[in-house]
Amino acid sequence: MRWFLTVLGVLFGITVFLFLDYALPSRQTVRITNTYNRLTDIGANAIFYASADAGTVQNAAGQRDVRFIDTVRPNGRPYVYRNEDTGWIWPPYFKYDSSNLHAQATDRKSTSANPEWVSVTSYGWRVSWLSIYPNAISIRSVAGPDVRPFNWPAVLILLVLGVLLFMLWRMWNQFHERSIEPAIRSADEAWDRIDAQADAARDRARGRVSRWWDWVRGR
Incomplete structure (x- = not known):
């Protein structure tokens, strides 16, 4: 019985850690390379996208028009964000300005020859093989690629x-x-x-x- 309670406690701890790791905001310093809309298939990974209560619309084929922000990290690796409203549902970021954020991201696009570095606050995971993207919450300019704003x-x-x-x-x-x-x-x-x-x-x-x-x- 004791080993069962131990295993149950470990599984509960892992679940809480994963939950917090997904839902808590994170900040990354990146360079924005592109912004666009894409008709995206929403299927088994629907839990990682905005709920219909947030104003999202899907067609009969289960596709949704989603905004994306392409970025590059200081180490040169690409990192892609989605840009969706959260509304009043979980997680409670009360985000309704995805259009404004898209405009800000487009205005901050830069090249490697003349980079403009920004700090993107987001929540969620980036899992390429499941087509899961973190949701960008806010963008603000930083002085350079080495700046790491405190995640207060x-x-x-x-x-x-x-x-x-x-x-x-x-x-x-x-x-x-x-x-x-x-x-x-x-x-x-x-x-x-x-x-x-x-x-x-x-x-x-x-x-x-x-x-x-x-x-x-x-x-």
């Missing part, structure tokens, strides 16, 4: 989550001390009483059997 939104969210977890832990400890432990002690005492009564009944039964056997042998 993610730190702030983690601090708030940490405080909430600490409060839940304290509440659970108090509940355990005030309710669970007395119930366990009461159950143990009741079991001890039942056990003692069973022992007494067994001793009385043995006594009766012993007296009866002595009477039989005496005849």
Whole structure:
């Protein structure tokens, strides 16, 4: 049973880590090379795209017109973002300005000969073989490719989550001390009483059997 709880705890920890890694904002310094719209097939990976509640529209073939932002990292590797509204649904970024962000990204396009570096705040993963793209949230210019803006939104969210977890832990400890432990002690005492009564009944039964056997042998 103990190994099962250990495995369950490890799986729960991995799930929480992946959830936070996907939902929390991240910041990357990149150079924008292109912006465009593309008719994209939405299928098994639909969970990684905006929900229909955010105003997205798909045709009968399950295709959606999605904005994309092509970028290049300082190490020369490409990195592609999608640009979709999130609306009031999860994750709660309340993004409604994908059109404005597309215009900002287009205005900041540059070449390797005359680069303009920007910091893109986004959430999500980039998985090429599943056609999964992080969703860009905001763009701002930085001085150069070595600039790494501090990701204070993610730190702030983690601090708030940490405080909430600490409060839940304290509440659970108090509940355990005030309710669970007395119930366990009461159950143990009741079991001890039942056990003692069973022992007494067994001793009385043995006594009766012993007296009866002595009477039989005496005849």
